[in-house]
Ligand code: TXA
């Protein structure tokens with residue numbers, strides 16, 4: 478991994494790497510982000526692999542301006558008010574995704590929403606403009622570690638898993654952005670962060686709803702009841718496809734079937750499989766099959782997160798509706 482001090486040349490090299498599907502860590506005003514092209518499913522899958530995340534959480538997508546955000550999500554009047562007050566800055570808005578967004582399904586972990594943020598940092602801004610792609614970027618640390626607020630934290634944690642780190646010195650806030658769901662009429666606080674809730678409430682003239690109170694832990698949006706689960710039942714570790722079933726295959730030797738089938742990765746590549754997972758579930762579900770037979774998928778690397786998600790999708794729906802954890 479290369480650590481590049483901030484310069485126009487470094488930004489150009491970073492933008493080039495991002496457009497080629499590589500990972501680049503960059504500073505924001507909150508923490509360092511582990512960035513990938515949010516329209517490239519395999520690049521997004523690499524984020525999860527590099528972080529060693531055991532499951533797929535939806536990621537924040539960074540854009541240079543409100544105008545860019547409008548192309549990706551449906552900006553409600555509430556969201557517009559918040560964006561005008563706090564962007565650029567450490568506030569993330571969860572909005573309904575536009576069908577034309579071009580974002581990978583993995584970036585939203587299969588949800589029909591997207592979290593958007595306009596960072597207030599000259600290097601992040603320059604990188605977004607030059608890359609000319611929305612950038613998915615969770616904090617640039619290994620899963621479970623504290624967030625990286627200096628370039629050397631990123632190197633220590635992620636080593637050669639990223640192509641490059643843009644070094645912009647220590648970050649200003651040191652904690653992540655505040656996440657607010659602004660997709661409806663009322664603002665819901667999903668994650669406390671660098672913008673205090675009281676400051677947001679002062680702008681809105683009303684209290685934020687705390688989803689934290691409802692038991693849905695903000696750091697685990699995979700637990701939200703709204704998390705996508707297919708209508709079809711899911712049958713794991715299938716060794717044959719039963720009548721009426723669709724097939725979710727993996728690897729070079731898919732099970733025999735005359736019904737609908739989707740191979741996550743004919744070559745047996747877990748990064749490719751991860752990038753296809755949510756789109757595959759949607760596609761198979763749309764065939765109105767009664768259930769989806771899932772071939773065994775190895776549990777190493779990204780396989781752990783893939784199997785975790787499939788296990789959740791296969792859990793009894795009663796339990797799904799309440800916790801999905
Ligand atoms: O300060 C920050 O926000 C840093 C810097 C790098 O910008 N980024 C960051 O990203 O923390 P990330 O991807 O780790 O944030 C994920 C959090 C989730 O825990 C969840 O609270 C929220 O963003 N989130 C993302 N997408 C969501 C969605 N579709 N629905 C609800 N919450 C979502």
Ligand code: MG
Pocket residue numbers: 615616624
């Ligand atoms: Mg983090």
